[in-house]
Amino acid sequence: MSIGNSPEDDRPSIGRVLQQARIAAGLTVDEVSGSTRVRIPIVHAIENEDFSRCGGDVYARGHIRTVARAVGIDPEPLVQQYDAEHGGRPVPTPAAPLFEAERIRSEPRRPNWTAAMVAAIVAVVGFVGFTLFNGEDEGTSTAHVAEGSTPQKATAKPTPTKPADPKPVPSESAIAAAPLDKVTVKLSATEGKSWISAKDHSGQILFDGLLLQGQSKTFQDEERVDLVLGNAGSIDLFVNGKKVEDQFEPGQVERLSYAKGDPEAG
Structure with missing residues (x-):
């Protein structure tokens, strides 16, 4: 009694399927490489069932998907066949903690120059108004002088407030x-x-x-x-x-x- 080959043993290789699809689509290896940005030697290697040029399983799967779409066939059966022939897809492991400073860093608040200028103007106007109001009170409590001879009263100029230096923005x-x-x-x-x-x-x-x-x-x-x-x-x-x-x-x-x-x- 003999045991026949399983259906998986009879199916064509991944490289053969991609090569036949490319030829059927009327495309050259150079054209596939140009449209997918997968280098020519890697396309040749995949069609020859050599995935060592891909740089690892994740890149091999990516190249298979990219080339398959370029030649007009469904990539998923080929990716599943690749996983079955190369030990399956690895179980993803959680990524290491992100750099703590980057996770909690918030965007530095920049100085609000508009609010600072408005506050300075309000302070100046208030100071000038207060000075003029006091000057009018003093004028009414003294004797009247001749019209046009009222001496001008000097007022002190407010010292402008220097805004705080802006905090440095991270590069x-x-x-x-x-x-x-x-x-x-x-x-x-x-x-x-x-x-x-x-x-x-x-x-x-x-x-x-x-x-x-x-x-x-x-x-x-x-x-x-x-x-x-x-x-x-x-x-x-x-x-x-x-x-x-x-x-x-x-x-x-x-x-x-x-x-x-x-x-x-x-």
């Missing part, structure tokens, strides 16, 4: 009060979305998912934060309160690691 290029005994990393998606993965020094996953344009994430650990950026060219990176000036390209996958004291001065 957008740094994380305020980054502690020296920890490593703090902030990611901001400014030029598009990116799949990111962050782990602490013990290998625990802090975040594994998609960062949409305009969103930010902050991670902190006692020793080290390891990163994988799927679309590194779209990310602004701040480490320990300093912006990291990089030259990452759109669609580029970068593996980075930062510890206390990074980035190095100079």
